[in-house]
Amino acid sequence: MDRSAISTAMQDYLKAIWDLTRAGEAAPTSAIAERLEVSAASVSGMLKRLAALELVVHEPYQGARLTVTGRRLALEMIRHHRLIELYLAEALGVPWDRVHEEAEKLEHVISEDLERRMAAHLGDPHFDPHGAPIPRMDGELPPMPGSRTLIEAEAGSPLRVTQVDDDPELLRYLDGHGIGLGTPLEVVTREPFGGPLVVRLGRGECRLGPEAAHRIRVAPHEPQESES
Amino acid sequence: MDRSAISTAMQDYLKAIWDLTRAGEAAPTSAIAERLEVSAASVSGMLKRLAALELVVHEPYQGARLTVTGRRLALEMIRHHRLIELYLAEALGVPWDRVHEEAEKLEHVISEDLERRMAAHLGDPHFDPHGAPIPRMDGELPPMPGSRTLIEAEAGSPLRVTQVDDDPELLRYLDGHGIGLGTPLEVVTREPFGGPLVVRLGRGECRLGPEAAHRIRVAPHEPQESES
DNA sequence: GACGATATTTAGGCACGACGAATTTCAGAA
DNA sequence: TTCTGAAATTCGTCGTGCCTAAATATCGTC
Structure with missing residues (x-):
């Protein structure tokens, strides 16, 4: 298939x-x-x-x-999508707010060969600019050590933002709080049942709504390799 | 429309x-x-x-x-097609015998913006590698001074190959005769009613079937600018 | 066990584009 | 002119693909 x-x-x-x-x-x-x-x-x-x-x-x-086959096909399309987005932005300077719709159309028509060439041109990245993993050609996801949403994260240990949902509104909101990909932070308190979350950022603190918190993924903050 | x-x-x-x-x-x-x-x-x-x-x-x-509108749309697709072929070959190293089928699918889905960026990346070329003209964004063809098929060319004046049909078989055939884009030549004799054509190439001569001759375009051989 | 939310089945519609067969038109030969 | 074969058109149909509203069925909960 x-x-x-x-x-x-x-x-x-x-x-x-x-x-x-x-x-x-x-x-x-x-x-x-x-x-x-x-x-x-x-x-x-x-x-x-x-x-x-x-x-x-x-x-x-x-x-x-x-099913296994369905998952393979889904990941193939997601791989196409993310590589195309990256490629268009990087190689052709397409602005980030326009790559998505372009990729949405292109992902269905590029050949495996072309995909491979685009990936190679980009240095075979494993993550896109929002930290979302790029599935590999064999249909598997690259390893994402300890990744979980901020909602699920335990309080009191050092974390690092590894992924943020690709939604312009969310990105703007987080930008206003000084949060982005790679930002180190730590959960200070978390109220149960969807209350706001307090996180420490450097020496300041800020409150995040639960809506935002489950669209951010974090991992333990230890040195790690290539996350583009 | x-x-x-x-x-x-x-x-x-x-x-x-x-x-x-x-x-x-x-x-x-x-x-x-x-x-x-x-x-x-x-x-x-x-x-x-x-x-x-x-x-x-x-x-x-x-x-x-x-109609005027139909022509504009046709030329838009042809422009897409030729730019995509060029871009894939040049920027991504896709082999020439594979760019066509890829372009056939992509030409229908790229945005005008993307097209413009690819063209710019290529230096806004006016002709593709086979010498075929690339329509402009305004839907017009670039000027092709004095171009006509070899079948129509008059004997005895210096000519230059400006375009060759994009057909692998034809390309191989012509290659075997030392004919390619830009080759200077001169029609020596032409038999009427579809007989073979004799052309002078440098100091040698060769015979071309009429099939080939009307898939080659030539122009008077005078110095000219940018034909990629 | 009844209710509201959720999901499925049914039946139908619509856009698109292809086809074979029957028919019509054209253009050139007789 | 009339005939004839090639070319083109019309007609009726089919198939894919996806969507929808309305009717029905199921699930979880009080």
């Missing part, structure tokens, strides 16, 4: 399911529908088709999760 | 019609069908749709020719 055997719409569904599966839970129909801006009925229909192709396991009423 | 308003299939039809219109004649249905490997019935159907959009003028039983 290779990508040319499925439509671009199907590829988009697979990507969405991957994104919504993070916590080991199956992706709910409604979440997929919202993400792709289609009706729940459309999602049910598509899940049935994807299940017939053995790209997802569809437990009715329980959502969908990717 | 812009490209996003029409399907990629329509875009391919417009390109084919442009290619088949060279001599000022309308493109025959059968030629379009052969080129695109579809039935004549499909072409008739599509011509009707394109005519409704005022992209072609369809004189029934007499073939189709592009």
